[in-house]
Amino acid sequence: MNAPVPFPAPLEPLLTVDGVSKMYGDRIGCADVSFRLWPGEVLGIVGESGSGKSTLLRCLSGIDEPTSGKVRFRLEDDLVDVFSIPEPTRRALMRTAWGIVHQNPRDGLRMSVSAGGNVGERLMDRGDRHYGRIRESAAEWLSRVEIARDRLDDMPKRFSGGMQQRLQIARILVSEPRLVFMDEPTGGLDVSVQAKLLDLLRVLVRDLGIAAVIVTHDLAVARLLTDRLMVMKDGRVVEEGLTDQVLDDPHHAYTQLLASAVLSA
Numbered sequence: 001m002n003a004p005v006p007f008p009a010p011l012e013p014l015l016t017v018d019g020v021s022k023m024y025g026d027r028i029g030c031a032d033v034s035f036r037l038w039p040g041e042v043l044g045i046v047g048e049s050g051s052g053k054s055t056l057l058r059c060l061s062g063i064d065e066p067t068s069g070k071v072r073f074r075l076e077d078d079l080v081d082v083f084s085i086p087e088p089t090r091r092a093l094m095r096t097a098w099g100i101v102h103q104n105p106r107d108g109l110r111m112s113v114s115a116g117g118n119v120g121e122r123l124m125d126r127g128d129r130h131y132g133r134i135r136e137s138a139a140e141w142l143s144r145v146e147i148a149r150d151r152l153d154d155m156p157k158r159f160s161g162g163m164q165q166r167l168q169i170a171r172i173l174v175s176e177p178r179l180v181f182m183d184e185p186t187g188g189l190d191v192s193v194q195a196k197l198l199d200l201l202r203v204l205v206r207d208l209g210i211a212a213v214i215v216t217h218d219l220a221v222a223r224l225l226t227d228r229l230m231v232m233k234d235g236r237v238v239e240e241g242l243t244d245q246v247l248d249d250p251h252h253a254y255t256q257l258l259a260s261a262v263l264s265a
Contacts, residue, residue, distance in 0.1 A: 020071060021068045022064065029056075030059065031235045040211055043227070046222050046231055061100050061213075062090055100183070103184035180211070185197070186218070229243040
């Protein structure tokens, strides 16, 4: 009699968020948000301007400390409270295992450093010290985001907005982070540039198996990039579920309004 085949061990969540709230005096930034993010999963957070999605992202990514609640990240085999670890450790984490793609690429790039230098810095943060390998990796990543290798020594200010955003993505993904936060990654770009960037992001995130949290007001972006969706209104999550289910069969009146606005546009 053959021995039974053991079931594979279930994955542990990469990020756990419990009761996160952020107050600005009497004003609610976000309130009582809880969820789990699994390795390789892409979570979308959608809502209109002022819904609290960007405030939540700042708390999740370690930029702003929440007023209450916990954000815990799986570091090796343990879940650690992001705001309890020493500041140098958190900053090192944000330079290696995490990445943040800003809506305005100038917030995520060093404009006084060459394109290759911007990408190479993340490799140095990871511990790489061989100049030739760093330069070659930077050139390879420029190619992956569809920037010509001969632009390696150009300054970012010489790039278009779409190229700067692709450069920022290369800078973040070159270190193969486990978790990436994206704040309106296609915001402010022309429609044709948006389409190319979305295709690029979709391929890179899937190929690298990265977990990601994406904040966007654009439901088309959410549908293309995310596995699961949270809808926010007035700082609170009003609906969540698999992306296609939420968008195709919304239950909350606010989600229905967002979806109908897209369909009628």
